[in-house]
Amino acid sequence: MLKYSLKRLLSAVPTLFLLITFAFFLIRIAPGGPFDSERALPPEIEANLEAKYHLDEALPLQYLRYMWQIAQLDFGPSFHYLDWTVNDLIAQGAPVSFALGGLALLLALAIGVPIGAWAALRQNRVADYTVMSIAMIGISIPNFVMAPLLILLFAITLGWLPAGGWAFTPSRMALPVVTLALPMIAYIARITRGAMIEVLRSSFIRTARAKGMPEKTILFQHALKPALLPVISYLGPAAAAILTGSVVVERIFTIPGIGSYFVQGALNRDYTLVMGVVILYGVLIILFNFLVDLVYAWLDPRIRYDEQEA
């Protein structure tokens, strides 16, 4: 397992390298620069600014300089938020975004798995159809439609919860977390149901039943673990979905997370900020996929990565 882990982590290096290179040149091709504004700057000042941020150098040289910085984990100064480095901005936004995404993910797992398993046990009965239809609605209503509707209901009509803003308090966090979690709950419930139905049909469950094992033990000891495998493999894409979903949610609820910084940064041509966030997201996705694979092997003893390599 250790050998496999090392191998996986090493293979992430070229992927990251590709990611950084692609993002770097993509954003530099963009027409317009970070210092464009309504009022044109005097050419001397612009030249000074560009010299300060090394934007006057040849592109390959800038690229090498940037790569060297990244290798030292320094994302450079922000071009738009003066006096801020990208590291500062990320350090400020990341805890907010991570809390939002992490809580949403936990909520989705805590609700989605039991609902899905329950529907599977009542396959093709009214309860199953009802739950799965509701889940389909959850999948079909996008975040950015759900969020205004929730605000309309809970903040404006009922007045129970604040409509926006962020603080680490339950009332401020409730709406954004629920908005982000809802489609995931639906996905996880559907996946769990499908997997559970398939597992319950398999012969080792029939054997367990035949030898008179209590139904509870069958469900929790034998059926749940293999039924969770597809859920685990969904978590990789789910992490990506949380990241993109949080861009929208952060914007609607005016939450100062990294998603908001990213969209603002892209609009302002804040090269370093955009690059910083893209790299961070890339690392997160790679890391998450890696963790998912590890958990996968741990849950399913048939999967042993090292032996496959041999």
Add this chain to the structure above:
Amino acid sequence: MSEVTRDAFDRALDTRNVRGRSLYIDAWHRLLKNKAAVTALIVLSLMVVLVIIGPMLSNWDHEIPDWEHYSTPPSLETGHLFGTDALGRDLFVRTLIGGRISLLVGLVATLVSLIIGISYGAVAGFLGGRVDNLMMRFVDGIYAMPFMFFVIVLMVVFGRNIFLIFVAIGAINWLDMARIVRGQTLSLKNKDFVEAARASGATEFHIIRRHIIPNLLGVVIVYVTLTIPQVILVESFLSFLGLGVQEPLTSWGALVNEGAQELETAPWSLLFPACFLAATLFAFNFLGDGLRDALDPKDRF
């Protein structure tokens, strides 16, 4: 054996009266038995017809404001069935025009991803070996990238061009298609019926045309129905962030964005486009589910 039963046997054995039912006719009959899928199909057909014909029948235009009605709620008296937006434009027409764009983006971008995905996946699966390995590692590599962010950067960088939306969305969606098609091709290639066809002297071309492609089709159809709503969603997401379709054109995502900003004063401007968008996504997902059940040979009994 009596004469009667013999007759019955003869009739049953008379192959001239028997018509083979293809996999797809079977699947079609199974689909028609699925009420949810049939409803979805009807909803989608109605949606397409409404979106195409609706704006032509209305007295209003999606660009020209009605100077006498700003932000009015839906009413029959003013003739604005879905009300008007803050600029006095008829929301019924705007919702339908937005629907045209959303559906068009869904179809075209799916087609783009389909073409790239199928050719890539089929080549990788059919060639196999080292080429396959290399091609799939490449897919794995770009799979790990935060693509939504590249699309956002692309939209900012190159302006909000509608063709770019097609290409950008199609270009990020082909990865799944390639994986699915490659896996399917790989397993089909080694199936006994392909072996049998080869043994009886069929050419490679015949095998691909008669055995591989028809067997791929089922998976592809299911996947396409499930990709279209995803693509519509991505486009709406971009439009919601103000990076997608630009005025005076509109899409459901853009309309939802406008509606969300006038939530307190004019909730109807959010509700109608949101319902249209959700209903369409809902119908596509249900249809995709129904198709999967109908085409999946595992649940044949």
